[in-house]
Amino acid sequence: MSLIGEERKRKILDLLETDGNVSSAELVRLFDVSKETVRRYLDELESQGKAKKVYGGAVKPSARYEEPPYLERMTLQREEKQQIGRLAADLVRDGDVVFLDEGSTPLSLISHLTQSGLTVLTHSFPAASILMEQRNQGRFDGRVLFLGGEISPLHARCSGTMTEEALSRYYIDKAFVSVDGLHPEAGLTSLDDGKSSVSRKAIAQAGSAIVMADATKLGHRFPYKIGGLADVTHIVCDRPPMTEWERPLSDLALSWIAPLSRH
Template sequence: MSLIGEERKNYILNQLNLEGKVTTNDLVTKLKVSSETIRKYLEELEEENKLKRVYGGAVKINLSREEPSHLKREVIHAEEKRRIGRAAAALVEDNDIIFIDDGTTTLHMIDYLLNKKNITVLTVSVPVLHLLIDYNNKMIFSGDIFFIGGKVNAAHSRVAGSVAEKMVESFYADKAFISIDGIMMDKGITGFDEERGRMAGKMMEHSKQSIVLTDQSKFGLMQFYKIADLNEVDCIVSDVAVPKQWKDYLGIKDVNWIHAK
């Protein structure tokens, strides 16, 4: 295939990664080629297992319909998560009260909170709890720790359910740090699990600021449970700069974007 053909296919894949779907009519307009040419590109990309053709266009292949265990999640995109965690921790100020959810990305914040003074951390994450207790015993973390109690999900090392949600309702925080499993401009932020999604929503409701942590692999994905619309999010911290196709939309919604370098 010619270079220009490969460039067009790359454009299609980039749109899929951002929006989760493309339509033949839109691609004809954007790429200024015939619908037959677009169908040919979509067929070739489907043969390469890079998309799934549907009536009128194509959708992104979503291989992750089930949430991986906590141990598996820890090693996926580990370097990107470390950078995101460091950038998110920089948003925490002395004397802040913060919610930290059970994500492996938010877990990476902990090492960068040790120099903060008089902070209070509320969490449902067992690994976050263990790490904070360890640092507290070593006298390198001096803040207060609140563990949200309730039903324990052993596979994902977290607490969830109605008892935990009720406990969250007893607190108000300055910031909530939330990890997600999917993000689309028109669908908002989503997660695999309904209980976890409800918990994230409660944390956001009870915080002055809601901060989402996500690497680019979540772009264009829509998972089972809707956590919130984007107008409920104050800031997104990611391993890449804001996609230019999203910039205006996020500006309208007043969502700040931080590129974790």
């Protein structure tokens, strides 16, 4: 590797340290090089354990399988999550009973809900708070049902047997589910057992299950399985699917919705 190549890799590491992630497109513009050159830099950093490649770029590697706190997650991929929320809202119909999973990505759906007569079930404190605020402002006319249970202050959610039992009392039209990892073979996975159990129960109760995931979640597999790709009907992402997704999408008739492409 040339001296200039080493300097560029140090710059990539600086960006990862500051932002936690970096996109290949950003690096192509920054360094004025080809995608292949950027891919080589990321391959070398990943082989050294200094970066973790994801769809469209790289993220800072984590030494532990640990879910970031809610407030930290809120700062990541904000623009991408708003794109996902806008697209996901198009799937909702007047009068639907909707499950809104915990996490920062499902939150992006709320501001785009213009349908009438909705019933929203959630175990997310931030989601319930935003929905109440919008109801008081006249921007949401539906019902909000909060699913109680064991409270996680760090992640601002409830989980456990009480939450799952509450979910079992409802038939859900559409479940909007968050994930930590989305893999073409491993399916939907999570960093937390309690979170995965609630999401799994919601999918079981739903007529349609929609995964909301930004591109940094693609290609990852974590310890706790939420479900397989056969369990969901739609994936809403900020990027079109890569080649390795073509076969499972075709075999399962699974709809992938992205800003520039609908598969």
